[in-house]
Amino acid sequence: MTSSTLDTAPTFAIVVGEHSGDTLGAGLISQLKTHYPDAKFIGIGGPKMLALGFESLFDMEELAVMGIVEVLGRIRRLLHVRKSLVEYFSANQPDVFIGIDAPDFNLTLEEKLKAKGIKTVQYVSPSVWAWREKRIFKIARATNMVLSLLPFEKAFYDKHNVPCTFVGHTLAEQIPMVSEKNTARSALGLDVAGDEKVVALMPGSRSGELKLLIPDYLETAKALLKKHNNIQFVVPMISQEKADMFNVLHQSLAPEVNVHVVVGQTHQAMAASDCLLIASGTVTLEAALVKRPMVVCYKVNGLTWQIAKRMVKLKWVSLPNLLANEEIVPEFLQHDVKVEHLTKAIEERLFEDQSQLIARFESIHHELKQNADEKSAQAIIALMNS
Incomplete structure (x- = not known):
């Protein structure tokens, strides 16, 4: 069956929990609109989805909570939001519901x-x-289909006979194979002399991440500047609110460190940089697609860490390492997020040859470039019309 099977314009319910999901949601909506120009899109979305006419019943930031303990602090509100969505979609049934990431919700x-x-x-x-x-x-009970971003996930679902389609990642389409460094620097207004290096400080998009990582990042910047006078720092922030949060901490902890804060220009800040100090998350995949060396950090509430440490059976947490199935980028987790570790790792990536790493990133880019938006839209249309 095709999109013409439906007599009326369909309603797509979508719920995303953070900015990486907003990117996926926007790509999906754009594709679905080519099949159904008059379709309705409603649920919880971010700014990119809202710009496409999406109707959000709650603010996306309501769901942007990381860590077990942190979620417990917001549990009543989260349960209220979910109950409200169940009631709304039960009374106003969509043709299909699409949950983007945020699996616990x-x-x-x-x-x-x-x-x-x-x-x-x-x-x-x-x-x-x-x-x-x-x-x-639970996934088998809850879903008619899973759309997976990573190639190794489908085999796991196939083993358990749960319908799954590998679609790749929309970022692999959006980010060019070569991200030109000097063009990005000009776009950001960075004046970089011949031998100067640019380091991006990227402590995450959630408030909890920022509070935990910004102090370590600023101390690392101070340590680097003590040894090297040819390093500039750029700080891309997802919103003005998060930029303000960074600026307050910057002024109180390290006002002597010059930083160039930019809002909503993450890809350009990555492209302008020689190395990224970056929080673990989807953003590490973006960094790999932009082909920039990175040092990955991850910190959560102490109790969350103790619980997660016992439950997680991963060798690595960052997507580049998971996709390569080996450690191609250094990771420093929780108590290992120390200035001396971060400084040394950044120096190695600034002043040593990185061509082998860049080649691995290119390979990952080709693997994930699957026309994800169209593939996802086609899979959803086929399910909706089945």
Whole structure:
């Protein structure tokens, strides 16, 4: 069946929990609109989705909580939001519900909606291959289909007979194979002399991440400047609110360090840089696609860390390492996020040959370049019309 099967314009319900999901959601909406120009898109979305006419019932930031302990602090509000969505979509049934990432929130929502006869899709596989493997049974109950971004995930779903389509990643389409450094520097207004290096400080997009990582990042910047007078720092922030949060901490902790803060220009800041000091997350995949060396950090609440350490069975946390199945970028987690570790790792990437690493990044880029938006849209249309 094709998109013409439906007599009326369909309604697509979509829920995303953070900015990486907003990027996926916007790409998907753009493609679905080519098939259904009059379709309605409603649920929870971010600024990129809203710009395409998406109707958000709650602010996306409501769901942008990381860590077990942190979620517990917001549990009543999160349960209220989910209950409200179940009631709304039960009364106003969409043609299909698509949960993008945020599995702890979306899978329960999908299970409740599927029980009411609504077709459900989980776009971005939960890391069932890494921890809480038994969630595969909940995923089977909750979804009609999983859309996976990473090639090794599909084999796991096939083993458990759960419908899954590998679609690649929309960022692999959006980011060019070569990101020109000098063009990006000019666009950001960075004046970089011949032997000067640019380091991007990227402490994440969630408030919790920022508070935990910004002090370590600023101390690392101070340590680097003590040894090298030819380094500039650029700080890309996802929003003005987060930029303000960074500026307050910068002024109180390291006002002597000159930083160039930019808002909403993450890809250009990456492209302008020689090395990135970066929080673990989807952003590390963006960095690999931009082909820049990186040093990955991850910090959470102490109790969350103790719980996660016992449950997660991963060798690595960053997507470049998971995709390469070896450590191609250094990772420093929790207590290992120390200035001396970060400084040494950044220096190695600034002043040593990185051509082998760049070649690995190119390979990852080709692997993920699958026309993800169109592939996802076609899979959803086929499910909706089945």
